Amino acid sequence: MLSAAGPATLAADAAPNPWFDPSYVTSNWSTILAYLGEHVRLTVAAVVLGAVIALPLALLARRSRWLAGPVLTVSTLIYTIPSLAMFAFVAPITGLSATTVLVGLVLYSLVILVRNFLVGLQSVPDDVREAARGMGYGPARLFWHVELPLALPSFMAGIRVATVSTVALVTVGVIVGHGGLGQLITGGFNANFYRAEIVTGSVGCVLLALLADLLLAGAERALTPWTRRAAS
């Protein structure tokens, strides 16, 4: 019976297309979870790889003014390249794979991290470094026990910004079919503008970014107990 769909629904009416539909989320939970997993994997891998590459670069750039200029100029240039173009540059080499997305994301997080790492390292007072050297600290111990703790707030600020913007950027990976929750956004768009799917993908991205930011803020607090003591 037609009336089962409600008295207001005629055959000529457009199908109902609500913005929020809990039944979509429950009935497609496994799909959503798979995309969420990919989203998280890509984000974590991009930020970790970015940090691993950015740290030596920042250390090098701090060592000489001569290197700092080019490192910063190149990173500004990379940051200016639109994300879609970045994936397009990488795609011919790595094909339609998650690697393409990962390479692009690593480049962007790298750019953010190098700058923050450099600022953090430069914020360590020279007196402190001199004193540590005078006490017999070697370069490795100087870095681990003196410079890293002092530069940590700036490092963590960089990691937080990089993580949040990476979560947002993963969605552009839909161009090669690996966009995490972005797949839901374009999927819903292509499925005759299915709003529930689009909203699920979008809200999922924002929630994931906020959750990641909260977790990192918590980690920062746990790693720097002395800042709390100083503040109270």
Next chain:
Amino acid sequence: MSLLGDALVYLNDPFNWTKPNGIGDLGLQHLSISAVAVAAAMVVGIPVGALLGHIGRGGAFTVALSNVSRAIPTLALLTLFAVTPIGFGPTATTIALAVFALPPILTNTYVGFRGVDRDVVEASRAMGMSEPQVVLRAELPLAMPLLMTGVRTAAVQVVATATLAALVAGGGLGRIITLGFRQQQYGVVLAGAILVAALAVATEVVLAVVAWSVTPGPKRLGLGRLRIRRPATGAVTAAP
């Protein structure tokens, strides 16, 4: 590098530039959408930022706004506006881009006006300037460098982001990239990427020159300057 060769062949073919929906049409569309979006964001962002900075309120609000905006994927916003009754097309794209251009302009204007030396404001009041005069003739010139940084950041970001409109059936140069992907012609993809990247870099350079020419006092080109992201003070640039 046959791919690069393919890209250069594509870019060298005059027909690809002049045909309907060719590089010329799409580039013009790209630029006009971006210009309208940035202009709309300036019309809203600069007065509000100037007012908030002048009265010294709302710092937490602007910082929160720019931080939250970074978490929202551009693709999501472009898609969400496209499925509202506005419908997909240039209007939805422009609105989404204007929303994205707002936080950097608002935040940098606010920080610029907030950072004006209070003594200068006091002095200009003591000289008999009215409040609008204080804002326009004392604070605005001093806030100009940061204000222009905000506009430049927003414009580069918008030009870069307008590419994504192609993913949701919008126009702009991103179309060349998405079309190339669909036809598995990576030379065309590369050509589109080169065009978009060049346009973004050109925007950055042109606006740096504009900023230099409208900034009073000792001038410097701020291209290679270290623009540090400091979420606490708010002079931020968001994701491309």
